[in-house]
Amino acid sequence: MLETILFACFGLAAIAGAVWVILGKNVTWSALGLLINFCSLGALYILLNAPFVALIQFIVYAGAIVVMFLFVIMLIMVRRGEGEDRKYLQRYAGIALAALLVAGLLYFGLQAAMPQGPMPQGDNVQILGVALFSGYLLPLQMAGVLLLIGMIAVVVLAKKKVV
Amino acid sequence: MLSSLHYFVLSAILFAIGGIGVLVRRNVIVMFMCVEMMLNAVNLALIAFSRYLNSVDGQMLVLLVMAVAATEVVVGLAILVALYRQRPTTDVDEMNLLKG
Amino acid sequence: MLDYAWLVLVFPLVGVIVNAFFGRRLGKRGAGYLASAMVGLSFVCAVWMFAELLGRPETDRVIVRPLFDWITVGDFNVQAKLLLDPLSAVMATVVSGVSFLIHIYSIGYMAHDERFVRYFAYLNLFVFAMLTLVLAENLLVTYVGWEGVGLCSYLLIGFWFERKAASDAGKKAFLVNRVGDVGFALGLMLLFVTFGSLSMQNVLEQTMVVRLTSGVATTIALLLFVGAVGKSAQIPLYVWLPDAMEGPTPVSALIHAATMVTAGVYMVARTHALFQLSSSALTWVAAIGGVTAFFAATMALVQHDLKRVLAYSTISQLGYMFLGVGVGAYASGIFHLTTHAFFKALLFLGAGSVMHALAGELDIRKMGGLKGKIPTTFWTFLIAALAIVGFPGLAGFFSKDEILWRAFADGKTVLWALALLTAGLTAFYIFRLVFSVFFGESRVDKKVAAHIHESPKVMTVPLIILAGFSIIAGYAGVPKILGGGNWIEGFLEGSLGWRAPEVLAEEAAHGSAGTEWALLLVSVIVALAGIGLAYYFYVRRTDLPGRVAKGLNGVYTFVYNKYKVDEFYMGAIVTPLRQLGGFFSAKVDGPVVDGVVEGIAALVALVGRGLQALQTGLARNYALGILAGAVLLLVYALVK
Numbered sequence: 001m002l003e004t005i006l007f008a009c010f011g012l013a014a015i016a017g018a019v020w021v022i023l024g025k026n027v028t029w030s031a032l033g034l035l036i037n038f039c040s041l042g043a044l045y046i047l048l049n050a051p052f053v054a055l056i057q058f059i060v061y062a063g064a065i066v067v068m069f070l071f072v073i074m075l076i077m078v079r080r081g082e083g084e085d086r087k088y089l090q091r092y093a094g095i096a097l098a099a100l101l102v103a104g105l106l107y108f109g110l111q112a113a114m115p116q117g118p119m120p121q122g123d124n125v126q127i128l129g130v131a132l133f134s135g136y137l138l139p140l141q142m143a144g145v146l147l148l149i150g151m152i153a154v155v156v157l158a159k160k161k162v163v
Numbered sequence: 164m165l166s167s168l169h170y171f172v173l174s175a176i177l178f179a180i181g182g183i184g185v186l187v188r189r190n191v192i193v194m195f196m197c198v199e200m201m202l203n204a205v206n207l208a209l210i211a212f213s214r215y216l217n218s219v220d221g222q223m224l225v226l227l228v229m230a231v232a233a234t235e236v237v238v239g240l241a242i243l244v245a246l247y248r249q250r251p252t253t254d255v256d257e258m259n260l261l262k263g
Numbered sequence: 264m265l266d267y268a269w270l271v272l273v274f275p276l277v278g279v280i281v282n283a284f285f286g287r288r289l290g291k292r293g294a295g296y297l298a299s300a301m302v303g304l305s306f307v308c309a310v311w312m313f314a315e316l317l318g319r320p321e322t323d324r325v326i327v328r329p330l331f332d333w334i335t336v337g338d339f340n341v342q343a344k345l346l347l348d349p350l351s352a353v354m355a356t357v358v359s360g361v362s363f364l365i366h367i368y369s370i371g372y373m374a375h376d377e378r379f380v381r382y383f384a385y386l387n388l389f390v391f392a393m394l395t396l397v398l399a400e401n402l403l404v405t406y407v408g409w410e411g412v413g414l415c416s417y418l419l420i421g422f423w424f425e426r427k428a429a430s431d432a433g434k435k436a437f438l439v440n441r442v443g444d445v446g447f448a449l450g451l452m453l454l455f456v457t458f459g460s461l462s463m464q465n466v467l468e469q470t471m472v473v474r475l476t477s478g479v480a481t482t483i484a485l486l487l488f489v490g491a492v493g494k495s496a497q498i499p500l501y502v503w504l505p506d507a508m509e510g511p512t513p514v515s516a517l518i519h520a521a522t523m524v525t526a527g528v529y530m531v532a533r534t535h536a537l538f539q540l541s542s543s544a545l546t547w548v549a550a551i552g553g554v555t556a557f558f559a560a561t562m563a564l565v566q567h568d569l570k571r572v573l574a575y576s577t578i579s580q581l582g583y584m585f586l587g588v589g590v591g592a593y594a595s596g597i598f599h600l601t602t603h604a605f606f607k608a609l610l611f612l613g614a615g616s617v618m619h620a621l622a623g624e625l626d627i628r629k630m631g632g633l634k635g636k637i638p639t640t641f642w643t644f645l646i647a648a649l650a651i652v653g654f655p656g657l658a659g660f661f662s663k664d665e666i667l668w669r670a671f672a673d674g675k676t677v678l679w680a681l682a683l684l685t686a687g688l689t690a691f692y693i694f695r696l697v698f699s700v701f702f703g704e705s706r707v708d709k710k711v712a713a714h715i716h717e718s719p720k721v722m723t724v725p726l727i728i729l730a731g732f733s734i735i736a737g738y739a740g741v742p743k744i745l746g747g748g749n750w751i752e753g754f755l756e757g758s759l760g761w762r763a764p765e766v767l768a769e770e771a772a773h774g775s776a777g778t779e780w781a782l783l784l785v786s787v788i789v790a791l792a793g794i795g796l797a798y799y800f801y802v803r804r805t806d807l808p809g810r811v812a813k814g815l816n817g818v819y820t821f822v823y824n825k826y827k828v829d830e831f832y833m834g835a836i837v838t839p840l841r842q843l844g845g846f847f848s849a850k851v852d853g854p855v856v857d858g859v860v861e862g863i864a865a866l867v868a869l870v871g872r873g874l875q876a877l878q879t880g881l882a883r884n885y886a887l888g889i890l891a892g893a894v895l896l897l898v899y900a901l902v903k
Binding site (some may be wrong): 182185186189194255256258259260261262 | 878879880881882883886887890
């Protein structure tokens with residue numbers, strides 16, 4: 001019971017945040033919406049017995065990524081909002097497509113047998129740790145390399161060209 | 164009783180909202196945020212299935228997705244900054260040099 | 264040497280390649296000497312070959328030396344081989360020898376031409392092609408040589424291509440030859456279909472065994488003869504030869520007097536086995552030869568251009584040769600070919616020498632009185648003239664009379680009479696030349712007259728050598744009635760002796776020795792009469808020619824205009840073809856072909872423009888596309 005209520009709350013919060021992102025009048029409000037979205041999702045993860053992932057979500061997403069967005073927003077200092085968008089085809093086609101997508105997924109979800117089961121037991125962190133360093137070792141290392149490359153790329157890209 | 168269907172529906176809705184955002188908004192930063200939202204929606208679905216199928220693979224995938232997403236955000240924003248230096252606009256419609 | 268006979272072909276080929284690629288570095292002297300030396304070496308080899316053949320017993324004189332397998336496609340096998348027998352030996356020797364002398368002459372004649380090196384490359388190429396033609400065992404290889412000489416003829420006639428007349432003449436020669444070549448090619452095809460091979464040996468063996476219907480034999484023979492008509496300038500394909508005089512004079516001497524034009528006669532002699540099987544084909548050959556001889560002689564009577572007279576004379580003499588082979592006297596025809604090569608080349612080279620002295624003057628009305636001023640040229644020219652009219656003792660006498668006698672003996676009295684009349688005309692027009700150019704008052708233009716000089720040694724020595732041959736060459740074929748053994752006919756029997764069994768019986772001597780003597784005397788009288796008449800007209804009473812011309816005005820103009828044959832061809836054949844071509848070009852090629860091609864291009868452009876609308880450059884549109892694709896996949900998966 002509690003679970004359902006919590007799910008409903010955080011779910012709605014996530015959706016609200018999402019809507020705020022796309023409807024925000026200026027960028028900073030969109031960033032705020034994003035933050036709400038991420039945090040709600042983090043809470044949902046806890047609900048789903050993935051505390052470690054939830055923690056990572058908070059630290060990385062809500063903590064680092066949103067902050068970075070805010071940094072960039074400040075760097076770029078967008079003042080004026082977007083002008084009038086006259087590309088109607090694009091907009092309505094986009095919305096229609098998204099609706100179609102949801103409909104399709106819903107159809108699929110209702111059709112198929114969605115798994116149902118009790119909450120798994122055991123120490124989540126330990127299980128994750130073991131899996132990470134045995135079965136998922138290669139992806140782990142690759143992720144490390146990827147992060148390294150990312151760092152270098154960013155430094156190169158964002159440097160001001162010395163004329 | 165909650166089943167993965169609920170989480171799945173939520174994930175679908177969030178994904179769709181993110182999709183709309185990418186297609187409708189013209190500000191590059193907002194577009195980027197919407198892309199992140201879409202990624203998160205998928206993460207949600209993965210975690211939900213991981214829990215209901217009692218498998219750790221979902222969470223592993225999510226961790227990796229997060230790592231990649233973080234990198235991608237970083238690099239993407241760096242590109243945005245570089246782009247902004249070229250042409251001081253955040254309107255994606257004005258970045259149309261590929262036209263033709 | 265017989266095993267190395269291919270050297271005969273290789274030397275001129277080397278000359279071509281070296282001159283073509285390195286000629287500039289060799290300089291004029293080097294290129295000229297190299298080319299001449301190559302031909303000289305060929306000549307040496309040819310003579311050596313000749314000597315070796317002589318050394319063999321009479322029955323063992325047909326030798327085949329293979330070179331390489333050329334074409335092997337299913338049933339069609341062509342092997343390039345050299346056929347070395349008396350006929351090819353004679354031809355090779357004559358060709359290489361006369362070519363050698365003319366090469367040397369050209370060093371002097373073309374000394375001031377800037378494309379000197381190219382000229383010698385072409386000349387060497389010609390010698391190579393001609394020798395290929397003559398030495399080939401397989402008729403397809405002969406055809407290669409045939410085409411090769413045609414090509415060189417075109418290149419050399421149009422050598423001074425800046426002059427429209429020259430380049431036009433080159434084209435005309437090539438195209439008219441082509442008409443003949445079509446016949447030749449058809450003949451080859453029919454030959455292959457009938458005998459399954461184009462090798463002379465094979466064909467010869469088979470003709471001894473296979474009983475051919477005379478229809479097939481006639482057709483093959485006539486088709487091959489069509490080729491000969493084109494190449495050797497007989498009626499109706501002679502029109503290119505007078506125009507070919509636009510080329511340099513040594514070229515006229517070599518190609519259009521001594522060698523290329525004789526290829527037709529050679530070819531008929533070589534394939535005589537086929538002709539022997541069809542008496543109607545032989546009759547055609549003789550008839551065309553005889554009529555052409557007469558016809559051309561009439562045109563030579565009135566031309567003013569020195570070289571043109573000689574050109575018509577060549578056509579006429581070729582007619583004699585065909586008359587000879589047409590009555591079965593193959594050896595006589597070839598014999599006349601040999602002697603003609605010497606004195607005709609000499610006549611042309613002498614004409615070149617005269618032109619050299621007179622700074623290029625060609626019109627005999629503007630010459631005269633040159634005998635004292637250019638003596639060597641005069642004496643050699645005179646010897647050649649006497650030879651061609653058949654003056655007793657000189658080369659032409661023996662060869663020409665042999666043909667006349669054989670024509671009469673074969674029962675072709677009409678042709679004999681025509682040929683006799685032609686002999687008279689020949690004497691007249693040749694001595695018309697001699698008297699107009701060398702005797703009498705000088706009608707030379709004053710400015711030119713001041714520079715008259717004899718040609719350099721490089722040019723006069725070949726003249727002298729050729730004059731020598733013009734005198735002695737005849738003695739190779741002294742007929743029996745005069746005490747000789749007709750050596751050349753015996754020698755050539757090895758190649759030209761094939762007779763169908765039923766014909767052999769008829770070959771027994773026709774007519775008596777007495778008739779032969781009588782005919783001999785008649786032809787000598789006719790020749791002398793011709794000379795005398797020419798003397799009267801052109802030395803004694805020089806007003807006569809003009810008065811006769813005025814008196815017979817209509818006839819004279821008609822003959823002078825070459826019987827308007829060229830105009831007829833132009834109107835009946837050339838112009839309609841051109842119009843047809845023009846029609847197709849304008850109405851078919853333009854709208855249809857170009858339309859299709861351009862239409863396709865326009866279509867492609869249209870599609871491109873349509874697709875261009877997809878490339879807006881906006882990231883959002885592309886994102887829409889991606890999403891649309893994803894949704895479509897989803898729908899598709901769900902529907903399945």
